[in-house]
Amino acid sequence: MLGTLIIVFREVIEAGLVVGIVLSVTRGLAGRMPWILGGIAIGVTGALLLAIFAGSIASALEGIGQELFNAAVLSTAVVMLTWHNVWMARHGREIAAEIRTVGKDVARGSRSLAALSVVVGVAVLREGSEVVLFLYGVALSGHDTVIAQITGGILGLVLGAGLSALTYVGLVAIPPRYLFAVTGALITFLAAGMAAGAVAFLEQAGVITVMTDTVWDTSWLLADSSIAGRVAHTLVGYVDRPTGMELVAYVAVLAAMTLLSRLFAQRPAAASLSGAAAQ
Amino acid sequence: MTRFTRSAAAGADRTIVRLPRSSRFQLSASLFQPSLLGRFTGIVGFVFACAALGLVTTGAHAEDALTLTLKDHVFSPAELTVPAGKAFAIVVKNEDDAAEEFDSDDLHVEKVIAAKSSGTIHIKPLKPGSYKFSGEYHEATAKGVVIAK
Numbered sequence: 001m002l003g004t005l006i007i008v009f010r011e012v013i014e015a016g017l018v019v020g021i022v023l024s025v026t027r028g029l030a031g032r033m034p035w036i037l038g039g040i041a042i043g044v045t046g047a048l049l050l051a052i053f054a055g056s057i058a059s060a061l062e063g064i065g066q067e068l069f070n071a072a073v074l075s076t077a078v079v080m081l082t083w084h085n086v087w088m089a090r091h092g093r094e095i096a097a098e099i100r101t102v103g104k105d106v107a108r109g110s111r112s113l114a115a116l117s118v119v120v121g122v123a124v125l126r127e128g129s130e131v132v133l134f135l136y137g138v139a140l141s142g143h144d145t146v147i148a149q150i151t152g153g154i155l156g157l158v159l160g161a162g163l164s165a166l167t168y169v170g171l172v173a174i175p176p177r178y179l180f181a182v183t184g185a186l187i188t189f190l191a192a193g194m195a196a197g198a199v200a201f202l203e204q205a206g207v208i209t210v211m212t213d214t215v216w217d218t219s220w221l222l223a224d225s226s227i228a229g230r231v232a233h234t235l236v237g238y239v240d241r242p243t244g245m246e247l248v249a250y251v252a253v254l255a256a257m258t259l260l261s262r263l264f265a266q267r268p269a270a271a272s273l274s275g276a277a278a279q
Numbered sequence: 280m281t282r283f284t285r286s287a288a289a290g291a292d293r294t295i296v297r298l299p300r301s302s303r304f305q306l307s308a309s310l311f312q313p314s315l316l317g318r319f320t321g322i323v324g325f326v327f328a329c330a331a332l333g334l335v336t337t338g339a340h341a342e343d344a345l346t347l348t349l350k351d352h353v354f355s356p357a358e359l360t361v362p363a364g365k366a367f368a369i370v371v372k373n374e375d376d377a378a379e380e381f382d383s384d385d386l387h388v389e390k391v392i393a394a395k396s397s398g399t400i401h402i403k404p405l406k407p408g409s410y411k412f413s414g415e416y417h418e419a420t421a422k423g424v425v426i427a428k
Contacts, residue, residue, distance in 0.1 A: 003418065003419065007415065007416070051378075054378060054391055054393045055393030055394070055395075055396045058390070058391065058392065058393055058396065058398050059396065059398075063398060063399040064399070064401075066390060066391060066398070067390070129391075130380065130391070133377075133378040133380075133391060133416070134378075134380075134415075134416045136377065136378070137376075137377030137378055137379070137394075137416055138377075138416075140376050140377050200387065203387075203401075203403065204387075204388045204389075204390065204400065204401055205401060206342075206366075206368075206401035209366075209403075212403040213403075214387070219384065223384065224384045225384050240384065241384070241385075241387060243387070243403075
């Protein structure tokens with residue numbers, strides 16, 4: 001039962017932390033709940049489908065279908081997170097100012113919400129399918145411990161959701177003035193970690209074969225397999241033995257997102273000047 | 280400052296007008312205006328095209344394959360010996376009725392192998408040493424080690 005609890009807990013916090021961050025990021029955006037809940041619902045449905053078709057996906061494309069699928073899913077999330085941060089760089093100031101006036105501009109906010117909805121969906125999809133496969137296996141084994149295992153699974157789910165909720169509460173306790181700076185940084189690290197994850201899957205598939213040497217080993221300090229390691233992995237993309245190419249992807253996404261957000265940031269003086277330039 | 284602004288409004292040579300830094304930036308940015316979404320998509324598309332090009336050039340490679348069988352949540356053989364410094368593949372045959380995730384932090388891989396099916400895992404060249412692996416869903420029984428010599 002404890003084993004089941006830990007496995008489910010581990011998968012749930014990975015998806016849950018992403019949902020928690022997205023919830024805090026979208027604070028003040030009207031109509032966010034349908035998008036986020038929609039993302040979760042699509043993720044859960046997708047996870048069930050993914051679990052059913054796990055075999056055929058795995059054997060697709062000369063046996064590397066699963067790796068390519070995972071890499072594609074992660075890359076999609078990276079693009080969506082980048083898009084959101086760029087959008088936030090443009091409109092974050094207004095939202096921070098209007099955070100109390102709910103329902104100000106649904107139409108404008110929905111673009112970014114759609115992007116984050118996809119991010120929530122893929123996070124739930126990936127971790128959810130593992131939970132489904134695992135619990136299905138437990139149910140199949142038909143031992144007399146099945147009830148205990150299912151109980152463990154449910155407890156893991158509740159604990160994982162609880163930890164994610166705490167993250168959310170912690171994040172929204174940050175004053176609005178700083179909230180977007182903090183969540184913007186969180187999203188950037190989240191995306192960089194996902195990009196490195198996509199590279200790891202491509203290395204595993206044998207698609208990327210250059211710079212695959214391990215750069216350092218900090219497993220003695222914080223192991224990937226530990227709960228703390230998992231949380232660090234989800235939040236900032238921590239890997240105890242990263243390869244060269246993973247580091248390249250990580251730094252590249254970090255730099256690209258920072259640069260794009262700067263590039264598209266709306267400066268306060270811009271409005272008056274564009275008027276002058278038009279004359 | 281006020282003087283300069285007035286001359287700008289009168290249509291005087293704008294290059295000598297000292298605009299605030301951010302405003303100057305905004306002027307140049309407006310030259311390639313379209314929409315924010317359009318520009319963003321363009322940049323992202325370019326990055327992905329570069330990445331795809333990089334992938335094609337890295338290409339595939341030949342490697343030896345070792346077979347690992349999973350039955351009753353136990354791997355056999357539990358110990359695989361491989362030459363160090365050479366890429367190889369592990370073909371995991373899952374003969375159980377439940378899916379299993381082949382998981383190894385040491386080897387830096389994780390792959391779900393569906394029930395009654397097999398999956399190939401590509402491993403990069405290893406330094407001499409031992410690398411533990413396990414079946415994540417049945418860690419108590421499904422475990423083994425790759426030894427690189």
